[in-house]
Amino acid sequence: MMKQRFSDQLAQCECCPRRCGVNRLEGRTGFCRIAAGAQVAHAGLHHGEEPPISGTRGSGTIFFDGCNLRCVFCQNHQISQEFHPSETKTLTTEALADEMLRLADAGAHNINLVSPSHVIFQAADAIVAARARDLAVPIVYNSNGYDSVDALRQVEGLIDIYLPDIKYLSNDLARRYSGAGNYAEVIPGVLAEMLRQVGHLEMDDHGIARRGLLVRHLVLPGAVDNSRRCLALLAQLAPATHVSIMSQYSPQYRANRYPPIDRPLTVREYDEVTDYALELGLENAFIQELDSRHRYLPDFDQDRPFE
């Protein structure tokens, strides 16, 4: 009898809340525009994540082409929206496992799957293959939060660290800025499921993450109320939830057509949000320097997008 692979479910894709139902195994594509093979735009050591993720040696990031959101301000738009399927590598399960092992050999503290929601099952098959070949570092699932709870349940045990965004608790904003009119309904269940699977963030004696949940929230210009609602949800989930409150917004891609996100975040907006996190009693918040925001913008047309 043939062994079942996670990717077999791509025959009627419901990997994410879009639930396109297309047969990706036959080369059809849905909203994310990716068929059966995961396409990797870039893989390398990355030092710009939160300290428990990047550590001293770097996080072994694997950036996937395509996305199940259409964020008008996406800083990775070159690979999430503007990619040409014929120009990037489509990796087999074994080749994706090879990349994971190569990054671990290069010293990565973890394997960091960036924007994996639409390739969750391809990634799951590769993790199984890499673990069989003695991959020992934690796997980080670094998603936009627009995930399928059912798909997450199926990969339980394969992911060590969940690193999701909470972008919105307003469907109006989610529709306008990301083309996802039900994001606010989806995200609470996703975060609860991730926390159930891996618990709160645990670190080793050097402050490097081993397991657990770390939620990211990017504060958007003119959307302090949205940020407040997002943080309140996290406090309700558990005051011990680790959250990274990100100040690095800058108007990328099509953001100049969508005021008020056609401008950078102000110091006052960021301070209002971080003050509110303290008021809520969120005990484990990572806060950025506002002047650090430009350091993090990648250019995927370069061989080394982060330099």
Ligand code: SF4
């Ligand atoms: S992963 Fe892609 S094809 Fe599948 S449901 Fe989501 S957007 Fe549609």
